[in-house]
Amino acid sequence: MTGSDAAPMPDALRQWIAGRLPGTFVSVADKSWERDTSRVWLVETTVTTAYAKISPTVEAFWREVGAYRHAETALAPGQAPRLLAADLGLRAIISTQLPGRIVRHLDLPPAVEVGVHELAGRLLRGWHAHPAPAPAHARESFRASMTDQAAEAAACLNLLGDDLSAAARALVREVAHDLPALADSLPLVYLHGDYGTRNWLWDTEAERLAVIDFEAAAHGLAVQDMVWQCGALWTTRPDLREAFLNGFGRKPSPDENRALVLLTARLAASYLATGRTTHDQVLVDRGHRALSSLARTLH
Known part of the structure; x- marks a missing residue:
């Protein structure tokens, strides 16, 4: 500011x-x-x-x-x-203070951008792989978070109504109905919690990527640290998805991938509902685009 x-x-x-x-x-x-x-x-x-x-x-x-x-x-x-x-x-x-600039604010050449996203995947692999024992209440807190997200999806479904295509409605309905049980079947890892490009620093001279802002760190699903990218970037930039997952060292398992789609659909529905309420066309377009792409992924 x-x-x-x-x-x-x-x-x-x-x-x-x-x-x-x-x-x-x-x-x-x-x-x-x-x-x-x-x-x-x-x-x-x-x-x-x-x-x-x-x-x-x-x-x-x-x-x-x-x-x-x-x-x-x-x-x-x-x-x-x-x-x-x-x-x-x-x-x-x-x-x-670390050297570098926020990646979200940068207009990088395509080849450099792809390289940054591969480094981001590699950095996240290191973060997730390092042992971090979960506190006793971690699974309970996680379940509550998934229940809240499912409830939000149901609320968005009621709010948006005919603004959604039949395929998008079916997808958001799946979030409301299936997310808690699916998520509860998957292992927990220690998350950054807000792993989007606004929290990545790119040092051009050193060609080094760093991550900042840790106040959302908690135990959850590995794919939760991919939700922002999936909803905001990967729907139109599959090259960035491929680069990120190359750096991460593996693709999500089938159950993880379904969880990622459902979590991202919840975010996309939230974008769309907020955009409608605030008359923000950027959010409306982002929500529609993500939901359309995600619906094709599952159906």
């Missing part, structure tokens, strides 16, 4: 950071996403530069702290920022 929308850093956070970063403050820039729960600043001192963040909830704080520790051992140096300090009372986190 910039200008009048920029959020000032709270005094308590500034004081805490001053005691943990070397040097004195030079500048603080608001780098929050355009959503109410995002509070992120880039802090420059006379010695270093780092990111500071206030987590939206205590749960998100602990998820992110745990994910930083996971990334430090699961990924190669430079593939994720390092945790420098954390404070539960403030729900505050300080992390290193």
